[in-house]
Amino acid sequence: MPAYFFMYYIYILFSSSSNLYYVGYSLDVNRRLIEHNTSDKNTFSSKHRPWHLMAFFSCGYNEVVVIKLERFIKKQKSRKLIEQLIDPRFIPDGALAQLVRVPDVRD
Numbered sequence: 001m002p003a004y005f006f007m008y009y010i011y012i013l014f015s016s017s018s019n020l021y022y023v024g025y026s027l028d029v030n031r032r033l034i035e036h037n038t039s040d041k042n043t044f045s046s047k048h049r050p051w052h053l054m055a056f057f058s059c060g061y062n063e064v065v066v067i068k069l070e071r072f073i074k075k076q077k078s079r080k081l082i083e084q085l086i087d088p089r090f091i092p093d094g095a096l097a098q099l100v101r102v103p104d105v106r107d
Contacts, residue, residue: 008066010073010099011056012086015048021082022051025070029056054086057099069096 011029013022013036022045026032033053036045045051059066072095073081084090085099092099 005061007061008059008063009056009102010059010066010070012054012082013045013051014054015051017050018048020048021054021079022048023070023073023082025059025066029053055088056102057085057092058102059099065098069099072096 006027008025008027009029010023010025011032013024013033014020015022022036024032033051036051037049039046059069073085085092085096088101088103
């Protein structure tokens with residue numbers, strides 16, 4: 001089945017050991033969280049383990065659109081924006097209006 005039939009997600013992770021957030025996208029958020037926490041590769045995320053899933057959002061079926069959204073969030077270089085996105089009361093608008101929160105991530 002072609003990838004365009006699968007929902008893409010943008011996710012936000014937090015490293016309490018480094019007090020850092022990480023934004024990424026994936027078809028399978030739980031698999032990516034496991035990879036961030038267990039991969040043998042020397043990457044940015046491997047240096048700041050453990051990672052905790054703070055929030056994730058469904059973004060549609062078009063990977064190009066999801067990549068643009070992820071890059072938009074990262075280019076803001078705004079901890080405040082990321083913390084707003086984590087807040088379940090926050091309703092994304094403007095460029096982020098198509099983000100749909102997946103509920104109960106932290107429960």
